Amino acid sequence: xxxxxxxxxxxxxxxxxxxxxxxxxxxxxxxxLQDTVEKVVEFLPNAIWILNSDATVxxxxxxxxxxxxxxxxxEYRDEDYEITFNERSYLVKSASYKDKIMLSATDITxxxxxxxxxxxxxxAAHLSHEIRNPIGAISLMSSTLIKRVKPENIxxxxxxxxxxxxxxxxxxxxxMFSKGVQAQKDEIMWSTLKESIDxxxxxxxxxxxxxxxxxEDDFSMYADKDLLEMLFANFITNAIDAIEEDEEEExxxxxxxxxxxxYHIFKIYDSGIAIDNEKELFEAFKSTKLKxxxxxxxxxxxxxxxxxxxxxxCTTERKKCFEVKIKx
Numbered sequence: 217x218x219x220x221x222x223x224x225x226x227x228x229x230x231x232x233x234x235x236x237x238x239x240x241x242x243x244x245x246x247x248x249l250q251d252t253v254e255k256v257v258e259f260l261p262n263a264i265w266i267l268n269s270d271a272t273v274x275x276x277x278x279x280x281x282x283x284x285x286x287x288x289x290x291e292y293r294d295e296d297y298e299i300t301f302n303e304r305s306y307l308v309k310s311a312s313y314k315d316k317i318m319l320s321a322t323d324i325t326x327x328x329x330x331x332x333x334x335x336x337x338x339x340a341a342h343l344s345h346e347i348r349n350p351i352g353a354i355s356l357m358s359s360t361l362i363k364r365v366k367p368e369n370i371x372x373x374x375x376x377x378x379x380x381x382x383x384x385x386x387x388x389x390x391x392m393f394s395k396g397v398q399a400q401k402d403e404i405m406w407s408t409l410k411e412s413i414d415x416x417x418x419x420x421x422x423x424x425x426x427x428x429x430x431x432e433d434d435f436s437m438y439a440d441k442d443l444l445e446m447l448f449a450n451f452i453t454n455a456i457d458a459i460e461e462d463e464e465e466e467x468x469x470x471x472x473x474x475x476x477x478x479y480h481i482f483k484i485y486d487s488g489i490a491i492d493n494e495k496e497l498f499e500a501f502k503s504t505k506l507k508x509x510x511x512x513x514x515x516x517x518x519x520x521x522x523x524x525x526x527x528x529x530c531t532t533e534r535k536k537c538f539e540v541k542i543k544x
Contacts, residue, residue, distance in 0.1 A: 262322040263306075265290075269315045283321065290319050298324070348387055355380045381419040388446070397515065399440040399522040406473070407434045409444055416449040422456045429470040437480060439523055439542055447519045450512035451484045451538060458488025458536070479525060479541040486536055497529065516540070 220228075263280040265273060265287055273287075280287070286301045292310045299306050299321075305328050306321040358380065362373040410430055417428065437444075452469055459467030468487045475481060491497065497513055517527040524543035529536075 260320075262320050265319045267317045267319065269317075274316060280321075286321060287319070290321065292317055292319070347383070351380055351383050351387065355384070375421070378419050378421045381416075382421075397443065397518040397522045399443055399519070401438050401440055401523070404437050404439055404441045404444075405434055406431060406437065409437075409441060409448070412441070412445045413448050413452065416445065417452060417456075420453050420456060422460055424459055424465055424467055426456060426459055426467040426469060428452075429468070431471060431473040433473075435473070435475075435480075437542065438544070440519075443519045443522065444542070447516045447540065448482075448484075450516045451540075454512055455484070455486030455488055455536075458486055461489045462487070475544060477544070479543055482540040482542070483530065484538045484540065488536065490536060491529070 258277045260277060261279075263283045263286070264275075264277050265280050266275040268274050283301070286299075286306070289299060289301065290308055290310075292312065293308075296307060296309050299308055304323055304325045307324045309320045309322075311318050355377070358373055358376045362370060362377070365373055413430070448471070455469045456467075459469070464487070468485070470485045472483045472485075473480065513527070520527045520540055520542060525541035527538060527540050530539040
């Protein structure tokens with residue numbers, strides 16, 4: 217075998233260095249590509265898992281790590297499918313490439329909630345339109361009937377009128393929710409609004425001895441009277457229902473008022489039962505009480521927002537308090 221000359225050895229060494237450099241460059245490029253892929257996967261808004269053929273995890277993002285228990289429920293399918301996990305809804309997609317399987321889970325809970333609300337709103341609006349005509353006829357006939365019945369039967373007709381009034385409130389709330397709240401503002405006085413609220417209370421039936429304390433001082437507001445009447449009526453009727461469900465035979469509903477130069481600030485207290493689930497308070501069609509369609513507080517907040525204000529549950533020493541702000 218011929219000996220390698222010094223020149224040939226030098227060329228071989230140079231080639232070795234070149235191959236080593238190319239390998240290092242390729243290794244660095246692969247590491248950069250892997251880092252880029254990991255960053256892209258991490259950036260995605262859904263949970264991503266890339267699995268080996270033995271179902272072990274090859275790559276995943278932090279969102280997927282949080283949902284590691286969900287991974288146990290997923291399976292490879294040709295078509296997309298939905299799955300419910302921990303009261304959340306997820307859209308699952310899957311794909312395969314060589315010996316890897318990729319699974320993604322996208323949280324669609326809010327999307328489904330909005331779709332369900334839209335469907336329920338459309339159905340409720342349709343039913344409200346259908347109910348409105350017969351309710352109007354019953355209201356008209358009861359007004360005529362109360363003038364003709366015997367005195368001992370008047371309370372029966374009054375109960376019919378109260379029930380009709382309650383249904384009418386539900387219809388108005390449902391139609392307003394489906395159409396959206398639009399405020400037609402004008403200057404109004406609290407005393408005028410209070411008269412309408414008192415009338416609404418008179419139409420709302422309750423069996424316990426309930427004291428109502430409202431602001432005595434009169435003041436002007438630039439607002440939509442009909443909308444504010446609905447807002448306060450919602451809170452007051454909710455308070456009455458909470459008191460009716462309470463063990464005590466007496467109750468209190470109190471509204472206080474102040475202004476800070478920018479907002480009229482009302483605080484509404486009641487002595488009724490405490491709120492069971494605060495998270496669902498402002499969720500449409502979810503009621504925390506026995507009566508109601510779950511739209512009262514949702515609409516009240518929308519009405520306040522239409523007046524550039526807000527509604528929220530406030531913390532006080534009393535059992536329950538809501539704060540309502542209306543822009544001055």
